[in-house]
Amino acid sequence: MNKSELVDVVSRTTGMSKADVDRAIKGIIYNVSAALARGEKVTFVGFGTFERRQRKARMGVNPQRPTEKIKIPAKKAPAFSAGSELKEAVASGRLPKLSLEPMKMKKMSWMSGKSKSKKSMKKSGKRSR
16 A cells, blocks of 8 residues: 555545545654654554664675675664554454444534624624735
8 A cells, every 4th residue: 555545545534525534644754753863762553653762883784795795884773563453463364453434523613614704794893914
């Protein structure tokens, strides 16, 4: 599954627009990446933990010249540890135990596109533009 397929599936599951889901996914990816860059752990209970791990320097083999040894420098790398619910879902082939119901949003006055009347504006002390 790629990102656009994920956006489609989440949009259908939640009832949110594809544009909103796309922004949400981009926000999650950005903020998880930023936290890892700062050295923080990011945990989604039941799903797993993302963290930054330090890899030690080591000797390796040059893939272009297998007889030649090369030094691989130490570096920081992202790592993921699967949570118990994810492990169980993968092992059993069954869907994870999550309750996903489409969100029912209340219609707010600002969402309807209707503006306040001049009388209610005067009462609240706000001026119209």
